[in-house]
Amino acid sequence: MSWEDWLKGRRARRQAGNRVAPEIIRRPAGSNDRRLRKLFQGERGLPFKKAEDF
């Protein structure tokens, strides 16, 4: 798959998933919490975009 085609499908994929599960499903905790929260200012990773922002 080309990078461009994958990028074009992002919004549709997010919207399809949002129909059957919450939009953000990142685990609230995990085995790497200490190193992740240290690197990402208390979070477990970077913030996600909303579907409408794709």
Place this chain on the structure above:
Amino acid sequence: MTEEQIRRALADITAEADPTLKHLKMASLVSTSFRERGIELVVVGGSAIEFYTEGAYVSGDLDLCLVSPSHVDIRTRQEVMGRIGATGGPRSWQAAGQFVDVLGEVETLARTPFDELQAPYGPVRVISPEDVLVERVLISVYPRPYEPAAACARKLVAVALEGLVELDWREARRLAELPEYRILPALEKLVSEVAHELGKPSPYHS
């Protein structure tokens, strides 16, 4: 890749604020760097789920496994990751504002091939969606119900039923029946529920 190409790639990845793009660009750089040494990697875990679903699941670490050879010595791993500016090791490094884990040999039982994404710094292999789906269904019920894994599986089923991801339902069923998984009833139930919610027929109902 030349030193200048690596420098530019790292600047781009460091500046990238979208977690999914950041992971896939880094997977591209890491995969290309290992490939130059004759080593093939595949993206697994949360980054693979994100590639298929855009599910807002991934955290700050990228997981890759070895495809071939099945073992790479510690010195080679440190040399390859060191060339792209990573610190730490020997299985987990920090680079361009994220963590990169290069784990052992990939665990895959699917007969379907890995997906391949033509990413900015070279091709990225991603573990097949059938492997991802059946693994998540298993984790969602054993050893005890686990909602984040169920949500991942539901999103993957949704994008597949909508035709946004190509998933071989017969292969997923075959995997779910294997002794390594023994999870077919849970898979069929989850697929049926999601199909019902989307107003689509379940591929497992004839």
